[in-house]
Amino acid sequence: MGIxxxxxxPIYQxxxxxxxxxxxxxxxxxxxxxxxxxEYALEAGVNANTVQRVYRELENMEIVETKRGQGTFVTCNLNRLSDLREGMKLEFIQQFIRDMNDMGYSTEEMIEGIKSEGRGSK
Structure with missing residues (x-):
C-alpha cells in the first residue's frame, strides 16, 4: 500500500x-x-520511527495528545484546531501567490482566475 x-x-513533514x-x-x-x-507506519509505508516523530511533532503543535497506555488522540481544543485551519489556509494562499508570481501573473490576474474558477465549481 503506502503513500x-x-x-x-521531508516525509515526516x-x-x-x-x-x-x-x-x-x-x-x-x-x-x-x-x-x-x-499501524500508521504500515499504512503509510514508512519506518515506525518516522511516524513516532510525526506524532511527537503533532503533540508539540498541540494538535494531538498522547495518553499513556491508551494511544494518541486528536485534541479536543477547538480553538487550537481553528488556529490550525487558519494557519494551513494561510500557508496554501502564500504558496499559491509565490507560485503565480514566479510564473509572472499579477495580483489582478490571480483574483480574476479565482473568481472565474469559483463560479465554475458551484
Whole structure:
C-alpha cells in the first residue's frame, strides 16, 4: 500500500500535513484516536520511527495528545484546531501567490482566475 510522497519535501513533514488536513476536513474526529505508530507506519509505508516523530511533532503543535497506555488522540481544543485551519489556509494562499508570481501573473490576474474558477465549481 503506502503513500506517494513528494521527493522534494521531508516525509515526516508531508505526514504532518496529511494528518492535519484530515483533521481539518473532519476525516479524523475531534478527540478521535489515531492509529498506533506501527499501524500508521504500515499504512503509510514508512519506518515506525518516522511516524513516532510525526506524532511527537503533532503533540508539540498541540494538535494531538498522547495518553499513556491508551494511544494518541486528536485534541479536543477547538480553538487550537481553528488556529490550525487558519494557519494551513494561510500557508496554501502564500504558496499559491509565490507560485503565480514566479510564473509572472499579477495580483489582478490571480483574483480574476479565482473568481472565474469559483463560479465554475458551484
Amino acid at each position: 506517494d510522497f513528494d521527493g522534494n519535501k 508531508q505526514l504532518i500535513n496529511r494528518i492535519s488536513s484530515e483533521i481539518i476536513r473532519g476525516h479524523r474526529a475531534v478527540g478521535g484516536k489515531l492509529p498506533s505508530v506501527r
